[in-house]
Amino acid sequence: MKMAVEKALLEQARNGHESAFAQLVDMYSEKTINLAWRLIGQRDDAEEIAQEAFLRFFRSLAKFRGDSSVGTWLYRTVTHLAIDHLRRERLKRRIFFFRSGDSEQADPLDMAADPAASPQELFLARETAGRMQQILNNLPAQQKAVFVLRHSEELPLKQIADILSLKEGTVKTHLHRAVKRLREEFSRTKDDSL
């Protein structure tokens, strides 16, 4: 049903109907912004990346054959834009000692807090989550993308390989390395708290 609606909107958008394109944006905006946010961690930048992805989609409407769904196309574009962004930010941090992160933006650690937990439990959970988040933020861009797409977006590795234009074996290796770092940090955090 959804595919049929999407196909109809796509056809109308190609014929220049602005409202049809706006409806497509509305259908995918939350997923696209979420993906960008999970990849880069900054809400404002994530919205810019999502916006850029939609603008690129708009420009390629005439050529869009529909071999993949609009969602898959957007996922691919957002992931590539996010990877480029992460690489630039990483290099900027090394060259210019930039501090990334805006403390006023939504903090996923706050959003994940368990209201039933004791203050001590909350503190420990937050401490651990913060360290894990730090490790995630420091992963190489492609490794992080693979991890986010598998762990948070729950895409199968085959689809991730297609999105990133990588071999499935490479994707598996990236996932393994990312998880290995997270596991090592988690063990270290547990040892420190004892």
Add this chain to the structure above:
Amino acid sequence: MSKKNGCDEKQLVLFHYDELNKEQRQQLQAHLETCSSCRTGLEQLQASLAAIPPYNLQLNQDQKNDFTARVVAGTQRRSRSTLPTWGGALTAACALTLAVIFFNPAPPADPVMLNGPTLADLEILEQFELLEDLELLQDLELLEELEDLG
């Protein structure tokens, strides 16, 4: 955990994410029954992944409408004729060329007295340009990964 004796951490990761085929899954399950090291490894892996905060941004309809409006406005900006843009760029280029020809200052005797950009500023500008080179960024990331592998 090494690959000897059937212990393979990568397989544990793939098992956790249900990415093994039927045969591989059965082999690993059989191995887990006899290998406490791998069972512990799997538990630690699962605990560490559970510690990662879930990222889930929920947008209300106003926020979605606002975002959609921005995207649509962006398509309209880009749809406008590019002739004024090119015309403006050409005019600016001509003005700049003329300015350089007519107002070309003599080089100062003492370079220390320069009030223009310092060498450090120019170096920073060059480094900013590096940020646009996507191939370079990709190569740097690859080098970092190799460094991590030792």
